[in-house]
Amino acid sequence: MRVGDLSRATGVPVATIKYYQREGLLPHGERAGYNQVSYTDEHVRRLRLVRALVDVGGLSITATSQVLAAIGDAGDNLFSALGKVHYAVTASTREAPESTDRVDELLDRLGWKVKAGNPSRAALAGLLDTFTDLGHADLLDRLDDYAEHAAALAALDVAGLEIRDTKDEKLEATVVMTVLGDVLVSLLRRMAQEHLATGYRPAQ
Amino acid sequence: MRVGDLSRATGVPVATIKYYQREGLLPHGERAGYNQVSYTDEHVRRLRLVRALVDVGGLSITATSQVLAAIGDAGDNLFSALGKVHYAVTASTREAPESTDRVDELLDRLGWKVKAGNPSRAALAGLLDTFTDLGHADLLDRLDDYAEHAAALAALDVAGLEIRDTKDEKLEATVVMTVLGDVLVSLLRRMAQEHLATGYRPAQ
Numbered sequence: 001m002r003v004g005d006l007s008r009a010t011g012v013p014v015a016t017i018k019y020y021q022r023e024g025l026l027p028h029g030e031r032a033g034y035n036q037v038s039y040t041d042e043h044v045r046r047l048r049l050v051r052a053l054v055d056v057g058g059l060s061i062t063a064t065s066q067v068l069a070a071i072g073d074a075g076d077n078l079f080s081a082l083g084k085v086h087y088a089v090t091a092s093t094r095e096a097p098e099s100t101d102r103v104d105e106l107l108d109r110l111g112w113k114v115k116a117g118n119p120s121r122a123a124l125a126g127l128l129d130t131f132t133d134l135g136h137a138d139l140l141d142r143l144d145d146y147a148e149h150a151a152a153l154a155a156l157d158v159a160g161l162e163i164r165d166t167k168d169e170k171l172e173a174t175v176v177m178t179v180l181g182d183v184l185v186s187l188l189r190r191m192a193q194e195h196l197a198t199g200y201r202p203a204q
Numbered sequence: 205m206r207v208g209d210l211s212r213a214t215g216v217p218v219a220t221i222k223y224y225q226r227e228g229l230l231p232h233g234e235r236a237g238y239n240q241v242s243y244t245d246e247h248v249r250r251l252r253l254v255r256a257l258v259d260v261g262g263l264s265i266t267a268t269s270q271v272l273a274a275i276g277d278a279g280d281n282l283f284s285a286l287g288k289v290h291y292a293v294t295a296s297t298r299e300a301p302e303s304t305d306r307v308d309e310l311l312d313r314l315g316w317k318v319k320a321g322n323p324s325r326a327a328l329a330g331l332l333d334t335f336t337d338l339g340h341a342d343l344l345d346r347l348d349d350y351a352e353h354a355a356a357l358a359a360l361d362v363a364g365l366e367i368r369d370t371k372d373e374k375l376e377a378t379v380v381m382t383v384l385g386d387v388l389v390s391l392l393r394r395m396a397q398e399h400l401a402t403g404y405r406p407a408q
Contacts, residue, residue, distance in 0.1 A: 112398075120392075130256050142363070153353050154393050155396075156350055173343060187324045189361070189386075191316060192355040192357075195358075
């Protein structure tokens with residue numbers, strides 16, 4: 001198909017498609033004669049994934065590029081690919097957070113094996129510091145309970161990967177569940193908050 | 205304190221403080237004589253909250269402004285304030301999503317009372333459409349299980365609000381748990397994913 005067909009199939013403007021190509025988010029088409037470039041269903045699929053990560057997942061172009069590079073470079077090591085995806089989407093805003101020991105102790109108590117270099121460790125320590133700075137540290141008194149329910153969600157994510165057969169399918173599912181899974185959990189949690197906040201609801 | 209003291213107390217540059225004031229995120233100080241403006245501990249507290257929402261929570265300036273307006277306008281109705289906070293932080297990217305019925309049925313099955321106007325309903329329907337478009341609808345076969353664990357997290361959030369005494373404290377805790385709670389759950393879930401992805405880990 002031509003670039004115009006790719007645009008119509010995905011709803012993405014041609015100028016945006018060219019921008020994504022310049023940024024390395026989408027491979028170029030095959031040259032098919034003078035002034036013609038041809039695109040395949042693989043381009044449609046990749047373009048839909050890029051749009052989902054950017055528009056729905058809220059990733060930056062840089063983070064999207066790193067996530068897609070993790071898919072491309074994965075080799076046979078899916079565990080390492082998962083780490084790269086996590087690295088791309090996890091921003092740590094503090095250097096040497098004070099709550100580092102608290103995170104280490106939490107992981108010890110839970111028995112979770114998490115690499116020292118996983119950026120979520122430092123990001124969580126920084127987040128705990130933020131709660132403390134805001135005077136809301138006690139909202140996290142039940143941090144272990146939060147972790148247990150997060151683990152139950154992660155188990156669902158990992159079960160989702162199990163139903164994928166090939167390495168490429170598992171990789172794409174990893175990206176989708178990591179990025180869009182965050183959005184899924186946030187939305188479900190907000191609706192449950194509204195349902196549970198009955199004590200704050202005005203009397204009918 | 206002077207604006208320079210406010211800047212030192214929070215680590216926020218003076219130019220950024222003035223920008224937040226122009227955007228309505230931070231009240232102006234009290235005029236205290238010729239060419240002098242005085243700030244209080246309340247400014248320190250508000251400025252730290254703004255930074256946490258923007259830097260850690262990843263909110264836009266517009267969303268931060270709407271969240272803070274929800275605190276300011278709350279009156280005595282905390283339930284309505286929760287709704288306004290949710291409205292400010294929830295973006296729906298599709299009009300008339302096809303999965304609207306599926307979300308209605310999910311909420312019915314779960315017995316959750318969620319207002320028709322809660323933006324999370326439309327956003328979740330749009331997200332389900334996205335999973336379908338990407339060819340990953342089956343990753344959400346266990347959507348009800350995701351919802352049950354999200355509800356367990358929301359119960360922890362609401363329990364956190366219960367330990368706050370005054371209306372203003374409850375409102376601020378609502379904002380913190382809604383926005384920073386998303387980050388907390390994401391980070392815990394990622395670490396649990398790494399721990400659970402043992403099947404993908406190379407043999408030692």
